[in-house]
Amino acid sequence: MNPKMDVAAIWKQKCPGLMVSTEAPILESHGQDWTRFTTPAPAAVVFPDSSEQVCALVQVAAGAGLALVPSGGRTGLSGGAVAAHGETVVSFDRMRKVLDFNSIDRSVTVEAGVVTATVQALARQNGLYYPVSFASEGSSQIGGNIATNAGGIRVLKYGLTRDRVAGLKVVTGRGELLDLNRGLVKNASGYDLRHLFIASEGTLGLIVEATLNLASPPLPSKVLLLGLESMDSLMKVFDSLRASLELSAFEFFTDRALHHVCRANALPAPFDTTCPLYVITEFDCPDEQAEETVMERFEYCSEQGWLLDGVISQNERQIRELWRYREGISESISHFPPYKNDLSVRVSAVPEFLQRLDGLMQKICPDFEVVWYGHIGDGNLHMNILKPVDLSLDDFESRSHEISERTYALTEQIGGSISAEHGIGMLKQPWLGRTRSGAEIKFMQQIKAVFDPAGIFNPGKLLP
Ligand code: 2HG
Ligand code: ZN
Secondary structure, three states: OOHHHHHHHHHHHHOOOOEEEOOHHHHHHHOOOOOOOOOOOOOEEEEOOOHHHHHHHHHHHHHHOOOEEEEOOOOOOOOOOOOOOOOEEEEOOOOOOEEEEEOOOOEEEEEOOOEHHHHHHHHHHOOOEOOOOOHHHHOOEHHHHHHHOOOOOOHHHHOOHHHHEEEEEEEEOOOOEEEEOOOOOOOOOOOOOHHHHOOOOOOOEEEEEEEEEOEOOOOOEEEEEEEEOOHHHHHHHHHHHHHHOOEEEEEEEEHHHHHHHHHHHOOOOOOOOOOOEEEEEEEEOOOHHHHHHHHHHHHHHHHOOOEEEEEEOOOHHHHHHHHHHHHOHHHHOOOOOEEEEEEEOOHHHHHHHHHHHHHHHHHHOOOOEEEEEEOHHHOEEEEEEEOOOOOOHHHHHHHHHHHHHHHHHHHHHOOOEOEOOOOOOOOOHHHHHHOOOHHHHHHHHHHHHHHOOOOOEOOOOOOO
């Protein structure tokens, strides 16, 4: 018997109103995320359209022992939404309702399948601001953002997705619906279970609805693109600008990253000067005094020999244009494909980390092109290793694993994390112990057993 047919038959028989697909293109598209190291092979994709349907399908899955892989916009980079072993993918594509906007609470309540950019637009239309922002915001879904505690470029000022979640409805592995925190600002009534589900990567339950806090609209801002002389200067420039400006973003990338983004998007080089390193930073600039401060800081950093060149935006259009140099990088190298490392250390440890990591890369993989960029103001580095054209995917993967071993050992020594914002998923799961202690992992496994006793949620992801 075809096991795919078998699983689909269970769904059709036990959940009569549920939309089920076993069409090959749907299985392929919904069985993977943006990682490209696994062949998708789900048995079926189901499309619930309400929380009630999610509760019902989880009860069926728990009874029949069917593994479920939750799937949002599938823009993840750690294989958290990959279904490669006959699982059933639970897609939230039909749960896209905006349920409430409340101007007094300054919140919006949405179903899990609502796209991030929709929440941003809704906030804007109401004179408010949803600050979680990243390149895939046009297709990533709120449920997935919460399941990975998505970060992005505005964490420096506004925090992570976690900081925006005021309420959460989740379906546990028993098929119960939990209504967590209900949008309350203050709630000192014991364990805040909401936070267990944030960053749980679909291993504890299925997020079906969220109430999100909105922020005040941002002040007028400007963007500086700077060319730096060395990694040593990076945090000095950060420190100096932050001392007198309200920064909402502080990102960096190398000349290799610039090369790829310019080539892929036919962008001109930003300066005549070639610089080893670039910084893009956005800051509040509401008046002339702020503008003077920026110029004074720019001159100071140049005099110290930290800067080689720089340009400041003059209008909104230039702000968008300058951001393209940073936001287009990931996409511009996606075809190689790259092996991604999403590392973080305490901000004060960034200089030491970058210097030691650079030394390590030169020693262990001088034959690979390594592209560096990231949210360095948050201590978050995206180190992408590009597959050479003449190396097979398998050989590249095994070399990348060796590089990861050494990279994560160094990250552990410095007290950092092997995943800052992309999640552990499937790709980083073998190294969870580099960033969480044995005792922590044991507690995490026990917590999972409480919420998901049948072990149906996203097996093989996050936890060993
Ligand atoms: C970014 O910051 C995304 O651009 C993607 O988190 C990072 O491509 C990456 O490694
Ligand atoms: Zn990022």
